[in-house]
Amino acid sequence: MGQVPAATRTLRLLRYLAGQPDPVTLERLASAVGLPRSTAYHLLNAMIEEGFVVHLREEHRYGLGVAAFEVGSGYVRQAPLQRIARRPLAALVDIVRQSAHLAVLHGRDVLYVLEERAPGRPPLVTDVGVRLPAQLTASGRAILAHLPPAQVRALYPDRSAFVDRHGAGPPSLSALRTLLAETRQRGYAVEDGEVTPGFSSVAAAVLDHNGHPVAGVAVTYPSPSRSEATDEGAGGGTVDEAMVAATRHTASALTHRLSGR
Secondary structure: OOOHHHHHHHHHHHHHHHOOOOOEOHHHHHHHHOOOHHHHHHHHHHHHHHOOEEEEOOOOEEEEOHHHHHHHHHHHHHOHHHHHHHHHHHHHHHHHOOEEEEEEEEOOEEEEEEEEOOOOOOOOOOOOOOEEEHHHOHHHHHHHOOOOHHHHHHHOOOHHHOOOOOOOOOOOHHHHHHHHHHHHHHOOEEEEOOOOOOEEEEEEEEEOOOOOEEEEEEEEEEOOOHHHOOEEOOOOOEEOHHHHHHHHHHHHHHHHHHHOO
């Protein structure tokens, strides 16, 4: 048990490095994870010996090593998120009788990594491997709503970052911020015809043990008329309360699985 604090500190250093666009200095690393400079130095040297970190001596900075890449590649090969989500997503489809999918953020896009199609439902554009603009999709909005404002601003620095598919969706950072604020307040994300005319989606975010959004669970269904729905979404569309509850329950169950609770 005496080694657990050291392991925790090491993993925090590694996680911080993985989240940076460039190698960073020892001082910045130590400050970011709340460690004494000497402690961070010794932990980094241990990771250098194992290949997880490289020391760029000329720049006086530290970056990720090849071993870190191998770990990431192993994650992709094993696809644990998809494995964990497959049965809950299938159960969600059984409940709502509509197709459901799981997506992860990939830059300003969402990448669909899992789909469960409901019997008799038509194929959707959200097939596995497809990428779509995050700000237009319910899954993307659910994820973006849980990101720090600075990260959202970095993803969408100007109007050129906003893709328009069917003349709908937020065209600017201020409009996106308003939409994401509504999403947080509501507790789930919606879109109505902004990806595919005639279809709507509802989504909720899956969070890791740090509260960081790692994926979005969404259900896509034919857009109902206002008279058929029980709740109205922000985009002029309507959603069914039972569908929302089932989607949020699935995302919450995956969150608990990923966080180890």
